[in-house]
Amino acid sequence: MLSATIFSALFVFIIAFALLQSAELVLSTKSISELLFTSSWHPNRGDFGFYPFIVGTLSVTAIAMALAIPICLLCAIYLAEYAPSRIRGILKPPIDLLAGIPSVVYGLWGVLLIVPLIRNYLAPLAGVSSSGYSVLAGGFVLAIMVFPIIISVSDEVFRSVPSEVRVASFALGATKWQTVKHVVVRKGMAGFIAAVALAFSRAFGETMAVLMVVGNVAKVPSSVFDPAYPLPALIANNYGEMMSLPLYESALMLAALILLLVVAFFSIAARMILVRVEKRSA
Amino acid sequence: MWLSTLIVVGSLLAVFAVIILKGAPSLTLSMITQTPKGGYYLGKEGGILNAIIGSLYLAGGATALTFVLSLPIALYLNEYSGKSRFASFTRFSLDVLWGIPSIVYGAFAFTVMLFVGARASLLWGIITVTLFMLPIMTRAMDEVIRVVPSKLREASYALGSTRLETALKVVTRQALPGTVTAVLLAFGRGIGDAASVLFTAGYTDSMPRSIFDPVATLPLAIFFQIGTPIPEVQQRAYASGIILLIIVLLASLVSRFSTKKLMKYVVK
Numbered sequence: 271m272l273s274a275t276i277f278s279a280l281f282v283f284i285i286a287f288a289l290l291q292s293a294e295l296v297l298s299t300k301s302i303s304e305l306l307f308t309s310s311w312h313p314n315r316g317d318f319g320f321y322p323f324i325v326g327t328l329s330v331t332a333i334a335m336a337l338a339i340p341i342c343l344l345c346a347i348y349l350a351e352y353a354p355s356r357i358r359g360i361l362k363p364p365i366d367l368l369a370g371i372p373s374v375v376y377g378l379w380g381v382l383l384i385v386p387l388i389r390n391y392l393a394p395l396a397g398v399s400s401s402g403y404s405v406l407a408g409g410f411v412l413a414i415m416v417f418p419i420i421i422s423v424s425d426e427v428f429r430s431v432p433s434e435v436r437v438a439s440f441a442l443g444a445t446k447w448q449t450v451k452h453v454v455v456r457k458g459m460a461g462f463i464a465a466v467a468l469a470f471s472r473a474f475g476e477t478m479a480v481l482m483v484v485g486n487v488a489k490v491p492s493s494v495f496d497p498a499y500p501l502p503a504l505i506a507n508n509y510g511e512m513m514s515l516p517l518y519e520s521a522l523m524l525a526a527l528i529l530l531l532v533v534a535f536f537s538i539a540a541r542m543i544l545v546r547v548e549k550r551s552a
Numbered sequence: 553m554w555l556s557t558l559i560v561v562g563s564l565l566a567v568f569a570v571i572i573l574k575g576a577p578s579l580t581l582s583m584i585t586q587t588p589k590g591g592y593y594l595g596k597e598g599g600i601l602n603a604i605i606g607s608l609y610l611a612g613g614a615t616a617l618t619f620v621l622s623l624p625i626a627l628y629l630n631e632y633s634g635k636s637r638f639a640s641f642t643r644f645s646l647d648v649l650w651g652i653p654s655i656v657y658g659a660f661a662f663t664v665m666l667f668v669g670a671r672a673s674l675l676w677g678i679i680t681v682t683l684f685m686l687p688i689m690t691r692a693m694d695e696v697i698r699v700v701p702s703k704l705r706e707a708s709y710a711l712g713s714t715r716l717e718t719a720l721k722v723v724t725r726q727a728l729p730g731t732v733t734a735v736l737l738a739f740g741r742g743i744g745d746a747a748s749v750l751f752t753a754g755y756t757d758s759m760p761r762s763i764f765d766p767v768a769t770l771p772l773a774i775f776f777q778i779g780t781p782i783p784e785v786q787q788r789a790y791a792s793g794i795i796l797l798i799i800v801l802l803a804s805l806v807s808r809f810s811t812k813k814l815m816k817y818v819v820k
Contacts, residue, residue: 278642348557368563472651509750530656
């Protein structure tokens with residue numbers, strides 16, 4: 271029992287160490303700034319500029335967050351404050367079900383619905399022509415994938431705001447909405463931000479669904495209707511060719527390491543905020 | 553505000569509706585009962601039985617292996633460590649592991665595979681998915697075991713049992729419905745995940761024969777089928793998507809059903 275527990279405690283470091291070892295090769299031949307900030311990606315020539323992939327990952331995640339945050343905030347407020355408990359009981363299972371749908375199925379759905387939607391309706395509306403496989407498509411699909419994370423964590427957070435604070439607000443004559451806006455949300459904001467950070471890390475690392483709708487073109491996207499090539503998609507698409515060039519393999523492992531570090535950073539930040547929120551409400 | 557809730561629930565329905573509508577026409581019996589014959593991805597006959605069975609073996613094996621690791625960890629954290637710094641650190645660590653994308657697990661496992669000189673196989677697929685599932689199952693179990701009332705434990709100690717006996721006989725019984733839910737939740741996540749098995753389990757058109765052979769998985773089958781330029785094969789991808797959805801939904805339903813049934817073991 272003890273050994274299993276120790277293993278799980280140290281596992282993150284083990285993964286980071288293993289990936290770092292594999293990435294050693296490319297890290298020693300090229301400088302960090304050259305790897306992170308140049309745009310030329312030609313593995314056969316030994317050029318590994320990660321910049322387009324980093325920008326691609328960030329833009330898809332940013333769109334997803336921009337779409338998800340307002341919708342989930344309102345939804346969580348509704349579930350926690352306004353919905354009668356019967357409705358809440360009916361609505362919560364489907365939202366949790368969203369979390370269980372495999373990412374390839376989301377990808378399929380994205381290809382079937384979102385890509386044509388963008389190609390035939392949204393892009394012409396904006397005056398651009400697009401194949402539909404774009405940053406926007408990736409953002410849409412990712413947003414739906416992170417709905418359940420943000421909603422369920424935020425719902426818990428808003429419900430944990432002590433009722434004394436609410437009651438005090440009503441006693442001062444505030445309406446329900448005023449109470450919600452100024453009291454509940456303000457107290458729950460830290461927890462909500464933590465939920466968003468968790469969702470950000472999930473969206474950042476999501477591979478299959480995004481891969482299928484985002485176009486996979488290794489250029490910095492200049493608009494949301496352009497295709498992009500996020501880091502996880504890069505790793506997934508090129509694992510087959512990895513074996514031929516050791517430097518290529520090392521570069522892909524570096525990509526995995528970057529993913530790990532960013533995700534770990536946001537996870538740690540989110541957890542620390544949540545721990546503080548729990549301590550305050552205890 | 554309820555509009556936003558409507559959007560959320562609506563998108564769930566949209567996902568189901570689109571996949572089912574698009575995939576149902578291609579969901580024939582031969583898809584679930586045959587393996588791909590030559591040229592399947594170019595439009596010839598066959599089915600994806602290899603992927604269905606492969607996925608079930610892989611996810612099943614991984615769930616069993618993860619359970620064997622998770623339960624001791626969750627029990628140790630609650631029965632032996634309690635409030636210690638080590639327990640908090642481990643819980644924190646598990647939470648961070650929970651958020652790590654599955655492709656990083658795949659890349660890590662691939663690194664280890666290269667180091668030991670192994671080839672892509674069912675065994676390595678199981679190991680990778682186990683690593684991926686471990687934080688999910690352990691965290692869920694930890695939550696359930698935590699809420700076991702301490703009075704129950706104290707009563708058990710008062711009767712003279714050891715910590716191990718209490719853990720194995722009293723706590724697990726009380727936590728049984730939650731444990732089953734945790735296991736099925738992890739199973740659902742594991743069977744649907746493609747990124748972790750992409751490098752490590754390989755792909756093949758035949759049924760899994762030995763644990764050292766590469767094995768086909770449903771998510772990868774879907775992914776490869778939709779990658780072809782032939783419309784019929786893409787249609788089959790949607791049908792395969794329905795199959796995967798059905799498996800995940802079944803796991804969810806079984807978990808709810810068994811939770812109700814197992815409540816008789818829980819002391820209120």
